[in-house]
Amino acid sequence: MALLKLDNTTIRFGGLVAVNGVNLEVEEGEILALIGPNGAGKSTIFNLITGIYPPSEGDISFKGKSIAGLSPYIIAGRGIGRTFQNIRLFGQQTVLDNVLIGAHTRGNWNLSGALLQFLPAVRKEEGRLLELAIRCLTKVDLAHKAYELACNLPYGEQRRLEIARALAIEPALILLDEPAAGMNPQEKQTLLEMVRTIRNDGVTVFLVEHDMKFVMGLSDRVAVLDYGSKIADGRPEEVRANPAVIEAYLGKGAAH
């Protein structure tokens, strides 16, 4: 059974059909990349999965249960972590606090915990969350910057911090929206290794990315989106040779 399943998922914004009847399955333990020209609807698919928009039609199921129409916080709680294309860190807070916020769903104590924070049970949970946060920061090699303000990090590290924050959810599935955007080749190589490690630690990875070299070198499977519809889906080398894909990227005639 697929970990995540999009079943004829469609969303319309007024007259515009941004995502049109997409069927897609993400298998447990794989790295799946979603590619496509600008405006194809890739980020919209991520927003549908994470509940920022409810689908107009069709269904989305995660671990066999429908999550279509649920609020984002419930979907996150079920085990889907994400990063954002336009970085959305809590810039005025420290790197560590950012990841601790990501670990929110791993704790239970609320207002009562805040007021009774001297109780051993609350302190134990706080210690556990802190440990988890440091572990996530170590995975993206940012533990030594725990007390920096997030907004003071260089761009590439901010992208990695977003990944650490999403990992703190301890997700079964992580959605990475253009994780390599704006990185130099060296940073991209480091990121590639990091994503592989994350997968090897048991987290399924679903990413949107424009850098073909990065996608082809990293993914087990690639799906292609064009004008809101899925036009191809398969192993990287199959997709690269697919005439429909070449046409979508380079225009009619290029495939011949």
Place this chain on the structure above:
Amino acid sequence: MYQYLVNSIDPYTMQILVNIGIGIILALGLNIITGLTGQLSLGHAAFMSVGAFAGALLTIKTGAPFYLTILLSGLITAAVAAAIGWPILRLTGDYLAICTLGFAEIVKVVFLNLEVTNKALGLTVPAPNTTLSMPVTVLIVVILVIIVSVFIENSRFGRALKAIRDDEIAAESMGINIARYKVQSFAVSAFMAGIGGCLYGHFLGYINPSDFGFLKSIDMLSMVVLGGLGSVPGVVFGASLLSAAPEFLRFMSQYRMLVYGALLVFLMVFRPNGLLGGIDFAALVLRKLGVKPRGAAHEKQGGH
């Protein structure tokens, strides 16, 4: 011994000190919803008046012990805030501000027309049922409110509030139930405003619905913004300064509000984050000491 200390301070100074104390309680309360959760409330005086009238009526009708009266007026105010917070906290920014403003006006008009609050004549509040003097009671409550504020800021609950303040979409994607946390922080905020109002009423001995108008809300907001939104030391400082300012500027007689206004304008131009705002003291110290949670050389960050 406290009583001895209290008696050794002259009544005029003591009155200023109690005013400062009540100002701190109210400002720290507003800081929870506006400073931590980032939701602008322009109607916090309404919660103060709910607490003041609830407290006054409890003392008049039941003669309950003062500490119980304080607690109950806080709880009643929190319940009112939770009830109106549920629908209006779906709004954000300017819309929420206008809504809280309207709510405050409604509360004022209701209290001006209710028989039980003695309509426009206001209520004379009898002396509270307690052996502790007013200054000591206020001091104890101030200390408790400061502790609670610091506790909330440094907890899982407080982190969720700050996440909502900084980016609602990111916060929700991290599994934070925004609606629930907003209502809870609104209720905590109102709780503090309620106990502040209760103390205010018993301290003055007379309350009138018109005392809790828009200007009172703005007073509270100025304290929070002047000291630094979201910073507990900043808010305590801001509240102390603004509660005492009208007295210190008294020698300027009719010009004092002019100077007071000018001070606020200059401050906002030169310290837009408030006097102590935007300073995370804990992180600052940890960074200065070069503390790091685990291994790895600490790279120096250039530029700030």
